[in-house]
Amino acid sequence: MTTAADSSTNASTDTYDVIVIGAGPTGENLADRTRQAGLTTVVVEAELVGGECSYWACIPSKALLRPQAALDAARAVAGSREAAGGRLDAAAVLARRDWWTGNWKDDGAVSWLDSAGIDLVRGRGRLDGPRRVVVETPDGGERVLTARHAVAVCTGTRAQLPDLPGIADDHVWTSRDATSSPEVPGRLVVVGGGVVCVEMATAWRSLGSEVTVLVRGSGLLPRWEPFVGELVADGMRAAGMDIRTGVSVTELRRASESGAITLVLSDGSELVTDEVLFATGRVPHTDHLGLETVGLTPGSWLDVDDTCLVKDVEGGWLYCAGDTNHRALLTHQGKYQGRIAGAAIAARAKGEPLDTAPWGRHSATADNVAVPQVVFTEPEAAAVGITAEQAAREGRRVKIVDYEIGNVSGAGLYADDYKGKARAVVDLDRGHLVGVTFVGPSVGEMLHSATIAVAGEVPLERLWHAVPAFPTMSEVWLRLLETYRDAPDGEG
Known part of the structure; x- marks a missing residue:
């Protein structure tokens, strides 16, 4: 200098x-x-x-989500299920979250x-x-x-907030509030449909909030393979969340006495909540x-x-x-x-x-061909590369291969009645994977192998020699390759 x-x-x-x-x-x-x-x-x-990740995004959100994931994993197996009763200790979860953020220092x-x-x-x-x-x-x-x-x-x-009557006068939650709140709201409405929406709805529901999700479109996680949003929505509903699609907020007002917020919805109905999180995009x-x-x-x-x-x-x-x-x-x-x-x-x-x-x-x-991403809901979703729809838009000649992860021995040992799905998108002209998607408990830990295959443009003939250990969930790779070999082109 x-x-x-x-x-x-x-x-x-x-x-x-x-x-x-x-x-x-x-x-x-x-x-x-x-x-x-x-x-x-x-x-x-x-x-x-x-920055944002350390104090108001990735780190605190995953600290909020991990305790329920650990409890769900214990409850998914006979023997540990009987010992895993009760609810999360919300105060302990919030204190652990604060530690991971360095108490915002x-x-x-x-x-x-x-x-x-x-x-x-x-x-x-x-x-x-x-x-x-x-x-x-x-x-x-x-x-x-x-x-x-x-x-x-x-x-x-x-965070981007919509231009709505009342939004400037009444404090609403953005992603920062959702990851740093010192208290658990009794009622929480989450407006959105993307990753922040589903993760924060999941986190606060696990801590005891009554959660309603308002999705303007037809379903959750619209940029992912269609089955991803469907399975994540099933998991959220099973956890007690109310998911309403095709509806948006047109006005909101906060009561000065109680602090409760009344949301006027596009279908003419009203919804009363203690807090509302707008997970409606970034600028x-x-x-x-x-x-x-x-x-x-x-x-x-x-x-x-x-x-x-x-x-x-x-x-x-x-x-x-x-x-x-x-x-x-x-x-x-x-x-x-x-x-x-x-x-x-x-x-x-x-x-x-x-x-x-x-x-x-x-x-x-x-950035263009091998971006990995994990959604830490229950079930988890993980993907790298492009979807089948993106491949079609790009005019690629591809083969779509699907497999139920629960049919793999490692998945069945991981959790009783394991439910999940894997999809591989194969470029037939180049002979390698261009997209992989997993949905199911703990699938995020399988994503890096998919990222290596996509980023490395590993030929499918070579992937046959990457032997998955038995009995692990990664054996789904062998099943995907077998399905690809046995199905006619374009099917899987």
Whole structure:
């Protein structure tokens, strides 16, 4: 880092090789890569180092969901079922969740930055022309940073609320409230149909809330294979949740005396609840980022190439990794992009050639063809690659192979009356998997094998030699291959 006077702001200007705006998992991984490559790196963060995932998303949500999953696993087997009576201890679950978030303190994450040799500037950073970032510091001052090589935007997204009468006057839950609430609401309405909706409905139902889910469309998890939403809905109903499809909220009002919220629904009925969570999408955290100073539209998603370089900015200095580029809104994909972008920044800074071919060291190819995702409901859902519908839209010649996971010995030993389904989408012209989906208890732990097969474009002839251990649920791989071999093309 070097420091010089800035006559335009009467403030000193600190110069680094790389400036990263946003200290979530994406920004941390990108900064780590550039620092390890010998580039001086600074991270700017307006909230907690560690970002959304660590404090308001992945970590607290899974901490809330895991206790019921453990109890369900015990109740699924004769012998342990008889010993697994009673309900969850809500206070203990919430306390464990708080521990996993560090009680919303970032001391550990800050310590890691320091150990990695990465500088931290707290405050709200905004672009102020090419390679220049102005930070509004917590004490009301400003600090100016300039970059020799790159500025990386890693600011993520925030919850999107619908424009409804009453929503501005009455506090409603977003995903942050749903993962951090210190109390269990007696009644909770969840509006949505995606991953946040089904996971948070499941979590709070397990802690004792009376949960109603309102889905504007025809079913849950519409971007997944159709059977996924159906099986997850069955599991949610079995847990006591009320799921209503084809309905939306048109108005809401909170009673000043009781605090209860009355929701007016599109079918003309009313629903009274203690809290309402709107899990209705995400928008990019770029509205106050100074994008207009570099020719971009404030509040927009940033369009990037496979090295995460922003396409519409001259000079090859602005990068965007993570949710803000809208490629794959998942923490693990953001971390992956951070590693790719960090390596690309370092190579360009050193004048080294880039390997941008598909699956190259500087190409985030997996964003396009091998994105893994798990939904931690009961049953779990896990998928990587594309669905059968996506394959059809792309004009691929594919074979769809389905198999009931419960027919595998390992699944039957895992849980009495195990119910689940596996689907493989095979590209017939290329001879490898392009999509795999599992639904069933604990299937998330099988997903990485599918991710390797899809990302590695492993020929099906070679997969026959990847022998699954007996008796495990992974034996479903053998059954899928047998079904593929025995069924006519296009069937499974």
